Amino acid sequence: MLNLILFGPPGAGKGTQSQNIITKYGLAHLSTGDIFRANIKGETQLGVLAKSYIDKGQLVPDDVTIKMLQSEVEKNPGAKGFIFDGFPRTAAQAQALDVLLEARNQKINVLVSLEVEEEELKKRLLERGKTSGRADDVDPSVIQKRIEVYKAETTPVKEYYSKQGKTVEVNGIGDVLEIFKTITSKIDSRL
Numbered sequence: 001m002l003n004l005i006l007f008g009p010p011g012a013g014k015g016t017q018s019q020n021i022i023t024k025y026g027l028a029h030l031s032t033g034d035i036f037r038a039n040i041k042g043e044t045q046l047g048v049l050a051k052s053y054i055d056k057g058q059l060v061p062d063d064v065t066i067k068m069l070q071s072e073v074e075k076n077p078g079a080k081g082f083i084f085d086g087f088p089r090t091a092a093q094a095q096a097l098d099v100l101l102e103a104r105n106q107k108i109n110v111l112v113s114l115e116v117e118e119e120e121l122k123k124r125l126l127e128r129g130k131t132s133g134r135a136d137d138v139d140p141s142v143i144q145k146r147i148e149v150y151k152a153e154t155t156p157v158k159e160y161y162s163k164q165g166k167t168v169e170v171n172g173i174g175d176v177l178e179i180f181k182t183i184t185s186k187i188d189s190r191l
């Protein structure tokens with residue numbers, strides 16, 4: 001069983017690297033951003049609520065996000081493990097995740113933190129906005145807000161898992177496959 005958190009600011013490459021990691025380790029992928037976007041597309045009640053926060057670059061409230069994540073984990077009872085992409089994003093979410101996994105006799109093995117500096121993130125997100133169809137990638141003030149929210153609310157998650165000795169940092173700038181190789185060598189050293 002391998003449970004991994006892929007961590008990093010918006011635009012760090014979590015989605016891209018997730019795909020490679022899933023293929024190699026056979027994990028179930030849980031991307032809270034993807035789940036919210038699917039709900040927005042399907043015009044569900046959750047989607048309408050989530051959209052009101054996402055469009056402003058704010059986080060969806062913890063209670064809503066945690067409940068959703070929990071039900072997604074429960075939908076995958078046979079999973080060999082999970083890759084958590086975009087979750088946890090607050091210290092409260094990290095605590096809730098630990099409780100949830102503990103109740104299933106599981107734990108987080110490793111948090112991989114993709115390190116990318118702010119100017120590069122802004123460039124990538126604006127570039128992605130040209131084709132992603134994501135409203136939150138188009139407006140520079142929304143991008144800036146997401147980065148500020150990341151610094152204020154999400155970086156504590158990295159500290160939280162550092163204290164458990166589970167955080168590893170990977171340079172997120174460079175060739176996608178090279179970054180993937182670095183990630184896998186760090187994961188493998190934890191297995």
Ligand code: ADP
Pocket residue numbers: 009010011014032033034036053054057058059060061065085086087088089090093136146
């Ligand atoms: P990115 O990493 O590029 O910001 P995501 O697809 O992970 O993109 O998330 C998009 C948006 O969805 C976030 O800006 C936030 O509003 C919302 N969101 C995603 N995950 C969470 C979470 N764990 N807690 C609260 N809000 C979230």
